[in-house]
Amino acid sequence: MSILYFFLYLLLVTIIGLLYMGAARKITAHIQNRYGPPVYQPILDVLKLFAKKDTASHGIMHSLGPVIAYTGIAATLLFLPLGNHTPLLHFNGDLFVVLYLLVVGPLGMALGAGESANSNATIGIARALSMMLGYEIIFFMATLPVFYHYGTASIYRVIQAQGAFPDWAAILFPISFIAGLFALQGLMGEKPFELVVAPHEIASGPMVEYGGKYLGLLQIWHAVGIIVETGLFVDIFFGPQSILWFFAGTFIVFFATVIVNAVMPRFRIEQAVRFYWGLPLLLSILGILQVYIWR
Amino acid sequence: MAMFYLLLLLVLVGIVSFVLGPIKVLRNIIAFLGAVTAFFYFLTNIKPGLIYSLNIRVYNVHFEAGFSSMFFGVIITALFIIFLIASFHEENDGAYYLFAYLTLTGALAVLFAKDLISFFFFFETMSLFSFLMVLKGKSDTSFRSAFKYLVWSVFGGYAFLMGTFLKVYYTHSVMIGDISYLAGGVKLLILILLLAPFAVKAALMPFHLWAPDAYKDSKDTFTVFFSGGLSKIGVFGYFLVLFKVFTEIAVKYPYFLKAFAWLGAITAALSGIYAFMQDDAKKLLAYSSISQLGYVAVGFGIYTHFSVVAALFHALGHAVFESLLFLVVAGVYYRTKTTDLRKMGGLIKRMPLSFIGLLFGIIATSGIPPTIGFPSKWLLYEALILKGDLLLTSLVFFASITAFLYSYKLVHGIFLGKLHEEHKNVKEAPLGYAFGTVVLLVPLLVLGIIPGLVIKPIDYIVRFYLKPELGYNLANMNTPLGHVNFPVVGLVMGLTFALSLFIYLIAGKSYRAEQTDNYTATEAIDEDFELHYAGEFYGFMKKAFGRPLTWSFEKILNAFLKLFSFLGEVARGFYMGDARVYLFYVIAFFALLAYLMGGKL
Numbered sequence: 061m062s063i064l065y066f067f068l069y070l071l072l073v074t075i076i077g078l079l080y081m082g083a084a085r086k087i088t089a090h091i092q093n094r095y096g097p098p099v100y101q102p103i104l105d106v107l108k109l110f111a112k113k114d115t116a117s118h119g120i121m122h123s124l125g126p127v128i129a130y131t132g133i134a135a136t137l138l139f140l141p142l143g144n145h146t147p148l149l150h151f152n153g154d155l156f157v158v159l160y161l162l163v164v165g166p167l168g169m170a171l172g173a174g175e176s177a178n179s180n181a182t183i184g185i186a187r188a189l190s191m192m193l194g195y196e197i198i199f200f201m202a203t204l205p206v207f208y209h210y211g212t213a214s215i216y217r218v219i220q221a222q223g224a225f226p227d228w229a230a231i232l233f234p235i236s237f238i239a240g241l242f243a244l245q246g247l248m249g250e251k252p253f254e255l256v257v258a259p260h261e262i263a264s265g266p267m268v269e270y271g272g273k274y275l276g277l278l279q280i281w282h283a284v285g286i287i288v289e290t291g292l293f294v295d296i297f298f299g300p301q302s303i304l305w306f307f308a309g310t311f312i313v314f315f316a317t318v319i320v321n322a323v324m325p326r327f328r329i330e331q332a333v334r335f336y337w338g339l340p341l342l343l344s345i346l347g348i349l350q351v352y353i354w355r
Numbered sequence: 356m357a358m359f360y361l362l363l364l365l366v367l368v369g370i371v372s373f374v375l376g377p378i379k380v381l382r383n384i385i386a387f388l389g390a391v392t393a394f395f396y397f398l399t400n401i402k403p404g405l406i407y408s409l410n411i412r413v414y415n416v417h418f419e420a421g422f423s424s425m426f427f428g429v430i431i432t433a434l435f436i437i438f439l440i441a442s443f444h445e446e447n448d449g450a451y452y453l454f455a456y457l458t459l460t461g462a463l464a465v466l467f468a469k470d471l472i473s474f475f476f477f478f479e480t481m482s483l484f485s486f487l488m489v490l491k492g493k494s495d496t497s498f499r500s501a502f503k504y505l506v507w508s509v510f511g512g513y514a515f516l517m518g519t520f521l522k523v524y525y526t527h528s529v530m531i532g533d534i535s536y537l538a539g540g541v542k543l544l545i546l547i548l549l550l551a552p553f554a555v556k557a558a559l560m561p562f563h564l565w566a567p568d569a570y571k572d573s574k575d576t577f578t579v580f581f582s583g584g585l586s587k588i589g590v591f592g593y594f595l596v597l598f599k600v601f602t603e604i605a606v607k608y609p610y611f612l613k614a615f616a617w618l619g620a621i622t623a624a625l626s627g628i629y630a631f632m633q634d635d636a637k638k639l640l641a642y643s644s645i646s647q648l649g650y651v652a653v654g655f656g657i658y659t660h661f662s663v664v665a666a667l668f669h670a671l672g673h674a675v676f677e678s679l680l681f682l683v684v685a686g687v688y689y690r691t692k693t694t695d696l697r698k699m700g701g702l703i704k705r706m707p708l709s710f711i712g713l714l715f716g717i718i719a720t721s722g723i724p725p726t727i728g729f730p731s732k733w734l735l736y737e738a739l740i741l742k743g744d745l746l747l748t749s750l751v752f753f754a755s756i757t758a759f760l761y762s763y764k765l766v767h768g769i770f771l772g773k774l775h776e777e778h779k780n781v782k783e784a785p786l787g788y789a790f791g792t793v794v795l796l797v798p799l800l801v802l803g804i805i806p807g808l809v810i811k812p813i814d815y816i817v818r819f820y821l822k823p824e825l826g827y828n829l830a831n832m833n834t835p836l837g838h839v840n841f842p843v844v845g846l847v848m849g850l851t852f853a854l855s856l857f858i859y860l861i862a863g864k865s866y867r868a869e870q871t872d873n874y875t876a877t878e879a880i881d882e883d884f885e886l887h888y889a890g891e892f893y894g895f896m897k898k899a900f901g902r903p904l905t906w907s908f909e910k911i912l913n914a915f916l917k918l919f920s921f922l923g924e925v926a927r928g929f930y931m932g933d934a935r936v937y938l939f940y941v942i943a944f945f946a947l948l949a950y951l952m953g954g955k956l
Contacts (some may be wrong), residue, residue: 114864114866119867120703128855131855134854135847160729161723161724167723171766174766178874183888186888193896197753204749205745208740212837213736213740213837263874269873272862273863273865277855334899344749345746
């Protein structure tokens, strides 16, 4: 019974994530004065990709890469509370479990893309990993004051410790919140930090050798990834929300990244990393100072 | 007596293997049986609290086995067996095994030593014979690397001896025991002097300079023991000095501990950065080993119950995954005769078992669940946040991100990408390497899922000195900040993997593509087309880091070298080798004397 519940839960979040992707395409199209595809287009795409019969694989790791990627993100999702909705498991969303499980997905994709022996793919991976030295550390430093302030490392307890609107961590720690927004743009891989995919330079990077069901798995990985990444942000900064408001919150955050994405050019890789070591780093250190002053 | 018999056994086996040197098969059998006997003898006969003293006329050598010596002893002896089995595939002479056995003897005796003088003696024995092991290494630069290692070891050893003399001068006792009652400044000096050799052994910055070269240039299988096993003596030393010699350190010198933790974090971060800049697999791993030991120093520096538990658990983890990684690289070197990441690639199709070993090794190095690297990282972060040093926490987190970078570079360079023409017929690593790989994979996964198995003995070591704060049983761990059930993490990953695999299997079929069947934007691919992107892998990070990347401790030391040779040149300038000049000096000296005496001469 619980296995079935867990399966449906994953399916539902995957579909919502795909709809977010469709919405992103629609929003971008409207900004660029086009109509764009319907919102449910990514769902059709994924179904088509899974149905394809003639898919090239470069070896066992190349095949398993997308499988591991989806494993990582699905496991992360099950440890992440969605607002007030307690997760399936009896211990509630430890920050470090979530942060480390979040890396399993990119690692799986990196291993898979590596085996294809396409230098475009490997350059994309090298960029993705280097970018982590930028955004990941900022994201961590931006959330650290919140966890320290509430004296816990559990995401669930951080949510519950915050109150209704004015008691949100976003209001209490505005500097860290802004630093977190910077980091989120990189975490989501949207422009100006879209270096990993960069279709015009390295032919969509790690995905270059993937087609058919592999690409399908990577699509649903990306879809759940959107919910998990924005959800983590909403959980930490926007306090306890019912499940509907939680999704509203994630959509607003996602919307913000999408409109930035639509109008921004792309950084070079060393510019992107250096950007994070500038203003966002300063902001996140100020956020940490703020929590020290408060204590 | 048991401890003495154990050490005697090891020395004897070493001598016998030396004598049997030319008869390879017999020598190997004796060496192997000796190590296995020692391991089981250790497990069965040596119990915590065992005391023995050996009177050698001029001096009483005191031995005592504690929980900590048991813990580190088991790790070191087990790794020694793994090293030994793999080393039979290499071309070694009898002296190699003699030195190896004497190194192990020294290391175990250090764990048992109860007084500082014999501690020093055994520590230097271990350093000397491990120096000889490095000297027997494979490359032309072995001598230089081994010499560097010796110089640093001697530096640490003398610092330790000086600390010992100071302690004896003030307390009139050579026993390892509490000296908290001493006056302030002296105590701090003794503390720093006693810690120095362990900082050298555990390659804490700025004492790490010997490590990358010595790890790279020693024989591949010895590096497994060298990095995984012998560095544990450094960790044991941290424990010894910070807990047994100084019990009130947290009250009296909180700033020293803070500096120690920061030094550990800086070591972890900087070595991580150096690691992903390396193009040589062994050098990359050497830096990664240094980086991982940095976390151990952080754990000791925080000095709370579960930070020290985390540090000791991480030391165990380090022994498992670094040895595994070095062992796999040793196997790859055995087959391909190279450790240059730019010259390998695509070996996953030829050496699948080695690939699995390396894959889990890097997963553990990065601290990803469900492997042995995760529980210690988790505990360390909880301890850091509880302590409230958020900037230190961030630096440690930065260091753990660099682990992803160098890990991927390692696995990609060796196993992924394009298979080179000269490696088309490479076989799987031979049995000795494969054995170690499989054996090390067991604790790597089991202790990642059920860390409680070793948390209990580690807790026994620590709870005597620090207030227990960590709640644990086989599966769960509770800190004041949070709670994790490790088997559940493993179970959820297993279930989601099954689900993803199910999706993968029900979706459409796929076919196996050729290596050259790649998208290259319409460029034609032939055999010369460079598909494998391995050199300058993170080249752009050089631009991102800019100038600071070119700074190094070595340059500072070289500046000192230049200064001293300049002063030497100046001093030498006085000795012209000409009798008239010396005569002039004598006259000038007397003239000066006469002037200073005011004409009274």
